[in-house]
Amino acid sequence: MRRALLGWVTVAAVVLGAAPAQAAVGGSGPYLADYETSAGLPNHTIYRPQTMPAERLPLYVWGNGACSANGLSQHNFLREIASHGFLAIANGGPNASGSTTSSMLTQSIDWALAESSRSGSKYYGKIDTTKIAVGGFSCGGLEAYAVSNDPRITTTTIFSSGLLNDADDYQLRRLTKPIAYFVGGPSDIAYPNAMDDWGKLPAGLPAFMGNLNVGHGGTYDQANGGEFGRVAVLYLKWRLKGDTAAGRAFVGADCGLCGGQWQVQQKNLTLGGDTPQPEPGAACSAVYAVQDQWNGGFVATVTVTAGAAAMSGWRVALGLPGGASISSLWNGVATGTTGSVTVTNQSYNGRLAAGQSTTFGLQGTGNGGGATVTCTGS
Template sequence: MELPRRRMRAVAAGTLSLALAAVGGALVTTVANAAAGCRVTYAVSSSWPGGFGANVTVTNLGDPVNGWTLTWTFGAGQTIGQLWNGTVTQTGAQVSVANVPYNASIATGASASFGFNGTWNGTNPAPVSFALNGTACTGAVGSPSASASTSASASASTSASASASASASPSTSTSPRPGTGGSGPYPANYETSGGLPNHTIYRPETLPAERLPIFVWGEGGCSANGTASLPFLREIASHGFLVLASGAPNGSGTTTAAMLTQSMDWAVAENARQGSKYYGRLDTGKIAVAGWSCGGLEAYEVSNDPRVTTTGIFSSGLLNDANDYQLRRLTKPIAYFVGGPSDIAYGNAMDDWGKLPAGLPAFMGNLNVGHGGTYTQTNGGEFGRVTVLYLKWRLKGDTAAGTTFVGANCGLCGTQWTVQQKNLTL
């Protein structure tokens, strides 16, 4: 099974690497008189001689967008070869990426993401401006008629400084706190804590009487943006979970596996600290650690922590057979949620699946949506729905939810999902 791992490293290392650089911008809709604005993060996630991988995330700060095309100009002759979660057209230096059906809508406070592999020769500077639906990105919520002359900063360092300044000013904030949301019984929101820097905390707005199990999350591309998958994570919290995501709200930079451990440490400490709003309100004996893409690799690294109840691997798989020791030390149930054969992590995930320890309870679900999943869709889309059911089963003991995954007639069996099971019982 060495071939899938080589393919992942050479062809699609983009979303699984740790090196990121950010460029900020703004987004506008084409709806007349709509309040518009966004933040665009362009992240070069890996680079090799003659090639590179990159991720682009658009966070909508204005009115909802339904159907989008993002355009930019490469400054050094770069070309895009393979792109996922969008449709690309490139003429010379001019690049246009349009949505695909499952990510056409971007709600207020939500994001849409796509990634690509490209080629470069000599230098690989980040694009200096973006436009959405033909309107220049300006970095502020305002009129759709903004001038293209107010384009995004050319450098990641300048963008980061601008973002920090904007956060300090309510009138130009790049990180608005969205309204409560999620389909669960406990409308949820996010917050931060000085005791857990560089993380984003999702919780029910009003803490329920029941204790909250804990879901710890690492983002795709090891991106330190704790709100990149906001609809997905808020949906989980709305069903009575405390969700701790590595990365500050709309943050930049990279994460590490140690940040997942920090999340667990903080939750355990807050549950025991008198005066904390979480005092005695968390179920610290029920912790899931999970991550998407590069975040999944981080989840593997800490999955042997004795506090972990279950591990979730989302569109991810080990990149090198030398890391197979991480599979051999697994003792708690694990679940894979992968984007089907078109997912660049598919081969690696399936290779890991074949190497799991004998007797380990494991679930494998493939939904043919590609590497980007459905995290930015309303309430996290299908991945959000299924993840909530899995967590209800594994962290809350809900056997009715467990029937979604267990047995020949499981709830996902015979549906749009392709399902495999190992050693699963209710």
């Protein structure tokens, strides 16, 4: 049973106050970061390093507190993330008014993937389209939940938020990828619902819960986003850049956030990214679907579903049509890029209960239609 929270999605607007009219370049990371807008992505605010690093930028899409359309609502926090070599996109334009929707998070992902593959774009080849995180604060966290089943998303981050109604619990049941909660402790108005969500997560899902006793307002307005900014950077470095040193802040009884000001809970967390090697035996099925096709490229998803028995891992034999080639793939590990390709599960989505499904996705060049898929499992 969830606690009724009348109007708590508007509390963030009161707590945070107005965003600065002008925001300085900065952040504590190795790349000074700033924000910009794009005519190709209206009603959004894009945070990026001023000077692009040599490595590609993982993507972080963000829903603001109170679902505010002001993309500077959590400016210090998002600029800090960008300064560590990420592309962060907030719903809403700089100092804009009104409210946002969850579909705007999907628009951010679509735009970033298109810009990464568009010749002439400043982001051409600069975005790691296989590493995408979604997050949000308060009402923005509800927006993040709403799109968390997008197969392109690597991990979900929920800040001081929780589902408002038990009828929405299906959003928890469909989670297949790691999730992290950062909450303001028992004085946070979203605390009861966040903890209710925590108790209902699917068995086997990698999950982290951190409570810092700062209340619902968090630390977003502090220099570099304060403590929430610091831990968000660590989490994204771990999940999107494979930085196991950063991951030690979250994993194990002696984790970096354990035993200090954070109250920590963990589920199914490991530092390693080893992929279980499935053996033939357990029945499973795979369904291939083209999500988007354009002149010269496509995006497709493959849904893997366990049969009558549980599986500890899966392998999909993917037969691509002539002339098609995989340029990026998420939520799976691929061997090969053309012709006959083998895709195995990641460490976090191999275990499936009987009848349970998970999805991996890919972006490629050429025509994606007519591919074949065959699934085996263990």
